[in-house]
Amino acid sequence: MSKNPVVSDNDIGVIIFVHCFAGCVNVICCDKTGTLTKNKMTVVELRTSDGVTAAINPHYQYVMNGQTLSKDEPYPASLQRLLEVAVHNNNAQYIESGMDGTATECALLTCANSLGVHPELTRLQEWPFSSETKTMVVKCADHNGKLIYFLKGAMERVLSKCNHYHYHGSGVTLDSATYAYFLTQSEELGRRGLRVLALAFGTDGQHYTYIGMTAITDPPRVGVAEAIGCLKQCGVRLKMITGDAKETATAIAQQLGIYSPSDLVLSGYDIESMDSGQLRDIIDRVSVFYRTSPKHKTTIVNALKDIGLITGMTGDGVNDAIALKAANIGIAMGATGTDVSKEAADVILVDDQFTSLIAAIEEGRGIFHNIRNFVSFQLSTSIAALTLIAMSTLFGLPNPLNAMQILWINILMDGPPAQSLGVEPVDHDVIKQPPRKVKDHIITPKVIMNVIISAAIIVAGTLFIFWWEMSDNQITPRDTTMTFTCFVFFDMFNALGCRSATKSIIDVGFFTNRVFLLAVGGSILGQMLVIYFPPLQAVFQTEALFVSDIVLLLSLTSSVFVASEIRKFLSRKNANALMPCSDVV
Numbered sequence: 001m002s003k004n005p006v007v008s009d010n011d012i013g014v015i016i017f018v019h020c021f022a023g024c025v026n027v028i029c030c031d032k033t034g035t036l037t038k039n040k041m042t043v044v045e046l047r048t049s050d051g052v053t054a055a056i057n058p059h060y061q062y063v064m065n066g067q068t069l070s071k072d073e074p075y076p077a078s079l080q081r082l083l084e085v086a087v088h089n090n091n092a093q094y095i096e097s098g099m100d101g102t103a104t105e106c107a108l109l110t111c112a113n114s115l116g117v118h119p120e121l122t123r124l125q126e127w128p129f130s131s132e133t134k135t136m137v138v139k140c141a142d143h144n145g146k147l148i149y150f151l152k153g154a155m156e157r158v159l160s161k162c163n164h165y166h167y168h169g170s171g172v173t174l175d176s177a178t179y180a181y182f183l184t185q186s187e188e189l190g191r192r193g194l195r196v197l198a199l200a201f202g203t204d205g206q207h208y209t210y211i212g213m214t215a216i217t218d219p220p221r222v223g224v225a226e227a228i229g230c231l232k233q234c235g236v237r238l239k240m241i242t243g244d245a246k247e248t249a250t251a252i253a254q255q256l257g258i259y260s261p262s263d264l265v266l267s268g269y270d271i272e273s274m275d276s277g278q279l280r281d282i283i284d285r286v287s288v289f290y291r292t293s294p295k296h297k298t299t300i301v302n303a304l305k306d307i308g309l310i311t312g313m314t315g316d317g318v319n320d321a322i323a324l325k326a327a328n329i330g331i332a333m334g335a336t337g338t339d340v341s342k343e344a345a346d347v348i349l350v351d352d353q354f355t356s357l358i359a360a361i362e363e364g365r366g367i368f369h370n371i372r373n374f375v376s377f378q379l380s381t382s383i384a385a386l387t388l389i390a391m392s393t394l395f396g397l398p399n400p401l402n403a404m405q406i407l408w409i410n411i412l413m414d415g416p417p418a419q420s421l422g423v424e425p426v427d428h429d430v431i432k433q434p435p436r437k438v439k440d441h442i443i444t445p446k447v448i449m450n451v452i453i454s455a456a457i458i459v460a461g462t463l464f465i466f467w468w469e470m471s472d473n474q475i476t477p478r479d480t481t482m483t484f485t486c487f488v489f490f491d492m493f494n495a496l497g498c499r500s501a502t503k504s505i506i507d508v509g510f511f512t513n514r515v516f517l518l519a520v521g522g523s524i525l526g527q528m529l530v531i532y533f534p535p536l537q538a539v540f541q542t543e544a545l546f547v548s549d550i551v552l553l554l555s556l557t558s559s560v561f562v563a564s565e566i567r568k569f570l571s572r573k574n575a576n577a578l579m580p581c582s583d584v585v
Contacts, residue, residue, distance in 0.1 A: 026235075026236070026237065026304075026309035026310045026311065026435065027236070027237050027238070027239060027304055027309050027310070027311050027312065028231070028236060028237070028238045028239070028311075028312045028313075028314070028357070029238075029239045029240075029241050029297070029300060029301065029304075029311065029312070029313050029314065029327075030238065030239075030240065030241070030313075030314040030354070040103065040107075041103040041104055041106070041107040041195070041216050041217065041218050042056075042058075042107055042110075042216065042217050043056055043107050043108060043110070043111035043214050043215070043216050044056055044194065044215055044216065044217045045189065045194070045214070045215040046079060046082060046083075046111075046212065046213075046214055046215070047185060047189075047212055047213050047215070048076065048078040048079055048081075048082050048166070048211065048212035049078065049165040049166045049167060049182070049210050049211055049212050050076075050078050050166060050167045050168050052064070052076045052078055052079050052212075054075075054079055056111060056114075060110065060111065060114035061114075062075065062114075062115065075115070077169060078166060078168070078169075078211065078212065079212075080115075080117065081166065081201075081211055082199055082211050082212040082214075083111070083112040083115060083117040084112075084117060085150045085151075085152070085199040085200070085201050085211055086108040086109075086111070086112050086152070086199060086214065087108070087109065087112045087117055087118065087119045088119050088121055088123070088138055088140055088150045089136055089137075089138045089150035089151065089152040089199070090105045090108055090109055090119075091105055091126075092105035092106045092108070092109040093109075094109075103218075104195070104197070104216060107216050108197075108214065108216075111214070120142075121140035121141060121142055121148065122140060122141050122142075122143075123138060123139075123140050124139045124140060124141055124147075125138070125139040126138050126139070129152075129153065131243055131292075131293035131294055131319065132293055133153070133157065134153050134154040134157045134243065134291070135151060135152065135153030135154065135157050135158060135161075136151075136152050136153060137149060137150070137151050137152075137205065138150045139205065146203075147203060148201060148202070148203060149201065149202045149203065149204070149205045149208070150199075150200075150201050151199065151200040151201065151202065151208050152197055152198070152199050152200075153197065153198060154197075154198065154243075154245065154291070155182070155183060155186040155196055155197075155198040155213065155245065156183065157198075158198035158199070158200050158208070158210065159174070159179055159182060159183070159198065159210060161200065161206075161207070161208050162174055162200050162207075162208045162209060162210040163207050163208075164207075164208075164209040164210070165178060165182075165209060165210040165211075166209050166210065166211045166212075171209045174210060182198075182210065182213075185213065186198070186213060186245065186247075187245070187247045188247075189213070189215045189247075189248075190244075190245045190246070190247025190248035190251065191247045191248075191251055192215075192251065193217070193248060193251035193252050193255060194215040194216060194217055194218075194248060195215070195216040195217075195218050195244055195248055196213055196214070196215055196216075196245060196248065197213060197214045197216065198210065198212075198213050199211050199212055199213065199214065218252075220252070220255070220256055221353065221354065221355075223354075223355050224256060224354045224355070225255070225256050225257055227354050227355045227357070227358050228256050228257050228258060228354075229257055230358055230431055230432075231357075231358065231361075232257065233431075233432050234361070234431050234432055234433060234435060235435045236361075236435065238258050238287075239258070239286065239287055239288070239289065239300070239304075240252075240253045240258050240259070240287065240288045240289065241289045241292050241296070241297055241300065242288070242289070242290055242292065243290075243291060243292060243293070244290060244291070245290060245291065246265060246267065246288075246290045246291070248290075249265070249288050249290040250265060250288055250290075253287060253288045258287055258288070259287040259288050260287070263285065263286065263287035263288070264282060264285045264286040264287070265286065265287065265288040265289070265290060266282075266286050266288075266289050266290075267289070267290050267291045267292070268289070268290075268291045268292040268293055268296045269291065271289070271292070271296050271299055271300070272296075276302075276303065276306070279299070279303045280303050280306050280307055283300070283303045283304060283307065284304075284307060284309075293319075294317070294319035294320055294322065294323065295322075297313065297315070297320065297322075297323035298322050298323045298326050300323075301313055301323050301326045301327045302326060305326075305327075305328065310328045310329070311327050311328050311329070312327060312328065312329040312330075312331055313326075313327035313329070313330055313331065314331045314332075314333070315330070315331070315332060315333075315337070315341050315345075316332060316333040316336050316337035316338065316341055316352075317337075317338060317341060318338050318340045318341065320332075320341050320344075321340045321341050321343070321344035322344075324341060324344040324345045324346075325344045329346050329347060330344055330345035330346045330347070331345055331346070331347045331348075331349060331357070332344070332345035332347070332348050332349070333348075333349055333352045334348045334349055334350035334351065334352065335350070335351065335352045336352055337352075347360065358431060361431060362426050362428060362430060362431050363426055365426075365430040365431070365433070366424070366425075366426030366427060366430055368442075369424075369427070369430065369500075369501065370421060370422050370423070370424050371422070371442060372442050372447065372501065373421050373424065373498045373499065373500070373501060374418060374419075374421045374422050374498075375442055375443065375447070376447055376450060376451055376454075376498050376501070377413075377417075377418055377421055377494060377495055377498040378413060378414075378418060379443075379451045379455075380450075380451045380454035380455045380458070380494055380498075381409075381413045381455075381458070381491055381494060382413060383451065383452075383455040384454075384455040384458035384459050384462075384487075384490070385406070385409060385410075385413075385487070387455060387459045388400065388401075388458075388459050388462055388463065388487070389401070389406075391459065391463065392463075392466075397466070397467075397470075398470075398475045400462070400463075400466045400479075400480065400483040400484075401480065401483065401484055401487070402480060402540075402541055404539060404540045404541070405480065405484045405540055405541075408484075408488075408530065408540065409484075409487060409488065409491070412488060412491050412523050413491065415519075415523070416518070416519030416520075416522055416523060417491065417492065417495045417516070417519045417520055417523055418495070419519070420495075420513065420515040420516040420518075420519040420520075421495065421498060421499065421516065423513065423515050423516075424499055424500075424513050424516070425512050425513060427500065427503065427508075429503075447501075450501075450564075450567065453563065453567070454494055454497070454560055454563070454564065457490075457559055457560045457563055458487070458490040458491075458494065458560055461486065461490060461556050461557060461559060461560070462483060462486050462487050462490065464556075465482050465483055465486045465553070465556070466479065466482075466483040469482050469483065477541055477542060477543040478543055478545075480541065480542070481531060481542040481543055481545060482545065482549065482553070484540075484542065485527060485531065485545065485550075485553055486553050486556065486557060488523070488527050489527075489553050489554060489557035490557045490560055491523075492520050492523060492524060492557075493557050493558050493559075493560050493561040494560050494561070494564075495516070495520065496520070496561050497560060497561045497563075497564030497565065498564075499513065499516065500568075501568075502568055502571065502572065503568065504565050504568055504569065505561075505565065530542055531543075531544060531545055532544050
């Protein structure tokens with residue numbers, strides 16, 4: 001659902017959507033774990049600080065050393081301690097309809113409850129997770145009033161607050177070698193595309209004891225990879241912005257086709273250490289931004305805009321509002337997005353589906369092409385009408401049309417046949433076309449040439465009929481009726497040719513636009529009434545034509561449609577000839 005009409009089709013540089021849906025977007029920036037790619041998260045592995053590793057199968061059964069543990073079997077105390085931290089540093093809760101909370105915390109709570117670990121302490125205070133600290137702290141008290149702090153967050157941030165690690169029931173000083181070992185474990189899980197959360201506990205809120213890490217799978221939605229491939233085909237580039245670690249971000253981005261080993265990656269710290277010029281120089285080659293905060297999103301958007309890219313930004317949080325506003329096209333999530341993000345955005349995705357962006361771009365580009373086709377029809381018909389009257393006057397010929405006939409032609413030009421071109425069904429092949437430049441005009445030299453050719457055929461054919469009927473040098477109702485009907489039929493065939501600027505009517509389909517069929521059919525019926533219905537004959541000064549006359553006029557006026565089809569065929573042939581051949585390996 002969009003807040004504003006989607007009306008253009010511009011070049012895409014980076015995806016961060018707005019009216020780029022009409023074809024101008026160069027780049028789309030989106031979250032790795034957020035709105036567009038998120039499925040149900042699941043904890044798949046636990047690693048404690050004293051070396052216990054437990055894999056979790058889809059049935060939430062713990063597997064250690066190849067053996068599946070039941071709930072009744074004893075399991076290491078450090079694993080129990082790790083799950084206790086995960087439960088107490090957690091805001092998810094069970095409700096009647098299921099579970100309420102963030103996807104990450106719901107996954108942690110489900111994992112802990114599967115082994116019967118439930119919160120038992122009294123919560124006193126919480127320091128929520130923020131993109132700046134990358135951590136969340138909860139202060140609790142046991143039944144004796146003893147305070148205990150639970151810490152959860154990014155591995156490097158959690159370890160920086162720890163001076164000990166838990167080892168078989170006691171705290172051991174965290175030295176540099178062990179610190180590096182835990183980071184290596186985290187990186188290993190991240191390279192598998194897993195989100196890693198480190199957990200720790202302490203008694204004073206300043207110094208903590210590291211207890212272990214959880215690895216959470218966050219699979220992309222079905223169809224996201226295909227949608228990204230489709231966007232890349234049509235010239236749209238995607239850049240991932242995430243708060244996750246580098247290894248996790250690049251692994252997911254590579255799975256989705258956003259990142260390749262030759263691409264650059266930047267962290268939030270890297271962005272802060274660069275000036276605007278340095279960032280502009282390399283940002284076009286960066287595919288993944290990791291460990292970022294909302295302020296970095298705005299910096300990224302501005303840098304992309306500075307190098308001339310039309311940028312679309314997706315977001316759902318309050319902190320995303322500034323970046324959504326700064327982007328050429330701000331895209332908020334309708335289901336999970338906050339009211340602030342929706343208000344700041346230009347487009348709202350009701351279903352939060354990445355594939356909806358494809359449909360939006362298709363619709364926007366389709367609207368743009370329909371507008372161009374409508375303009376082509378209007379110009380060619382208007383120019384033909386003006387030229388017909390002007391040439392008749394210039395060559396000293398009588399006026400081929402009277403005032404009522406000209407008014408009727410004007411109604412047809414601006415009426416149902418013309419309007420029906422605006423509702424031509426979207427051609428799904430438009431998504432495969434390269435995006436147009438923002439400054440490209442609707443009326444291009446190619447459009448002008450096509451308009452001139454169509455107008456010339458209409459004028460030549462109509463003047464021929466007028467000259468042929470005037471062989472006796474006298475203007476009769478038959479002469480004007482033949483000329484008038486000839487021009488109207490030319491209009492109808494011209495409208496048929498304007499349904500698509502590149503595809504033949506066989507590819508488009510005769511019956512795909514029912515509104516067009518009704519409009520043209522109604523116009524032809526009206527013309528027949530003007531010719532054969534006596535009251536209208538008197539008003540328009542016409543007379544009945546023979547069937548042979550109608551056949552002659554249809555044969556002649558179809559030439560503008562045939563010429564249009566030949567032009568499209570030659571254009572497609574030339575385009576195919578210019579396409580580069582790819583090597584077959």
